[in-house]
Amino acid sequence: MSFNEINMRNLCSNVHLAVAAVMLFLGGGCQEDLSNDFSVPVVHTGEVTKVSEGKALFTGKLVQLGNNEVVNHGFVWGVEPGPTIKNSAVFLGRPKGEGVFSKEVTSDMYEGRQYHVRAFVQTNALTVYGNDVLFTSMGSSRPKILSFSPEQGTDGTEVQLTGKGFSNDPAGNKVWLGDANASVLAASDSLLMVKLGSLTFSGRFPFRVEVAGLQDTSEALFEVIGPVIDSISPQRGLPRETVRIYGKNFSEVPHENRVQFLIPRQRFHQATVLSATPEQLVVKVPDLKAHQTDQWEVRVSVPTHQKTAISPQHFTLLNATIHRFSPTHGLGGTVVKIYGENFGIDPTTINVLLGVTHMEVLLATNDSIYARVPYDVYGTRSNDIFRPIKVLTITNTTTLFQKFRVEYAFQAFAYFPGMIMCGLVGATDGRLGYFGAGAISGWYAYNPRSGRWTQKASWPGISRQYATATEANGVIYVGLGVRSFGQLHSDFWAYYPQRDQWEQLAPFPVGRFDAVSFSIDGKVFVGMGEGVGRYTDIWKYDPAVGIWSRCADFPGEPRDYATAFTVNGKAYVGLGYQKRDLWQYDPQLDQWTQVGDSPVVSHRQPSFTLNGKVYIPGQGNSTYGPSFWEYDPVNDSWRRLPNIIITSSNGNILTQYNRSVQAAWSIDGYGYLVSPNSGGSNCSRFLIRYNPNL
Structure with missing residues (x-):
């Protein structure tokens, strides 16, 4: 006993x-x-x-x-x-x-x-x-913590908790400071003496006591000595935005403060500290992902204290959402405004997809994005015309159920009935379009009103490639070129649509191929190209006297594959193989003036004019059709238009068009391109109509 x-x-x-x-x-x-x-x-x-x-x-x-x-x-x-x-x-x-x-x-x-x-x-x-x-x-009543002393400390500090409903048995009380266990040294129903263990975190934390499965948390907070986070502002935001962290015991040297946004027990994201004082840190939110969580814990650690502070509030990551977009349809190159929220302001962090095709992001704010439909947006079926718009931000991906309708300005019309070969030429008298000659003897006229081709009087010249053609006062002029074994041609011919007859003219002074030709005030101008070397000479043919006379030479470098067009009594000549420069020719002054360079290389690509502006294809080396450009002579400016992607009459997108155009003209407010080519697909045999009104 x-x-x-x-x-x-x-x-x-x-x-x-x-x-x-x-x-x-x-x-x-x-x-x-x-x-x-x-x-x-x-x-x-x-x-x-x-x-x-x-x-x-x-x-x-x-x-x-x-x-x-x-x-x-x-x-x-x-x-x-x-x-x-x-x-x-x-x-x-x-x-x-x-x-x-x-x-x-x-x-x-x-x-x-x-x-x-x-x-x-x-x-x-x-x-x-x-x-x-x-x-x-x-059961019993919940324990109650009334006070504790001291009110701050660190590892190993002994703290007395005063309250009621504690267990007299030390083992019957479980005590935590925040989430860290504390050892109970002595106990009564109203007092607990506890000892703090090794603490990882600093800051202000409540005590928590559990007795018989029931818990109470202190209203007052115990301060673990080290960096302390009182608040963060704002508490909601997006990656790469600025957040201020308020508290104390931070380092004044920005890089000595380690700031993390994290999901507890998972991967953390390091934030960049932009500026620091002992009471405030300014940080850039790291690239957080919303699919993990939208609630992120913020922590600050300072090596001198060997403790990490945890923010009492979580940072809420905002998700991007699309509400609508405008316009809802358009051509390649159309700029679409996407309305929504939480997109972010850095265009480099935003991807916009039209279906699976990337759009170019031009400008971004938190509630809107301006993105351009790709110029070469392409599909293989009619339903590819309708595509959803998807926005991918750092945080998340959002898609709108509504779809954008892609429009195409090029449509295949009448099937060319003649032999398909390289080196054919074409021109228009303003009423019909003419195509053929050169490599074949066949000569065909296209009537846009009936949509049909009609065979005309055969061209009497010898078969050749890379001839040139232009129109003056309703007469079509065709000439020059080269045979496959190198024979250069200097002959020139006139076709009279009203009589459906050909007439041979005075020969051009020097035989050549890939020459340029244009007409102003009923006069025909021909020159440049390649023969025995490359040329810069320009010659004028006056149908009234039937002779050729030399004009001022083209001032640019000698070249072949150049292009030429006329607007308001002036000629524009340039571009060509690996060349971008463009020159204006004034026939009254017989004088050349250089104008703005082309943004794209274009050779062997004819052009047409509509409403005082010039339209010219780029090279056919794009995956989805040649690029297409508009030149404004008044402003001396270039503008890119949708690529030459062709649809059929029922809306299907035809096989990609990737060939050089052999002839181009405009009639009744529409542009026409034609390029029968033996190396092309079926669509290369169609006449292609361009609608500038879309």
């Missing part, structure tokens, strides 16, 4: 009958008479009553005080028989005398669990326990 604890069973030897009667009243189990031993206190445990949610009434009987001074009494309980004051306990202090005592217990009891309860009494020398009573708990 312990000197300090005498179990009631060992004192049940000499209790007189009156004491035994009281014991039976209290439910005691003592059967022996302890009436002869009046030196020790005697206590009995009564039945546990008023058991309800969150509480139970414990009752005891102090039978005799004994000869020693009683300094405390109360109840102990636990899940094992024979609980002691080392288990859960409630202390009621010095008793007033012998008699019945009770206490409503509201803490340290799990719901549905059986507990053994004993009353106890203490002298300065020993603790005496009553009999063991078993009951089933209906």
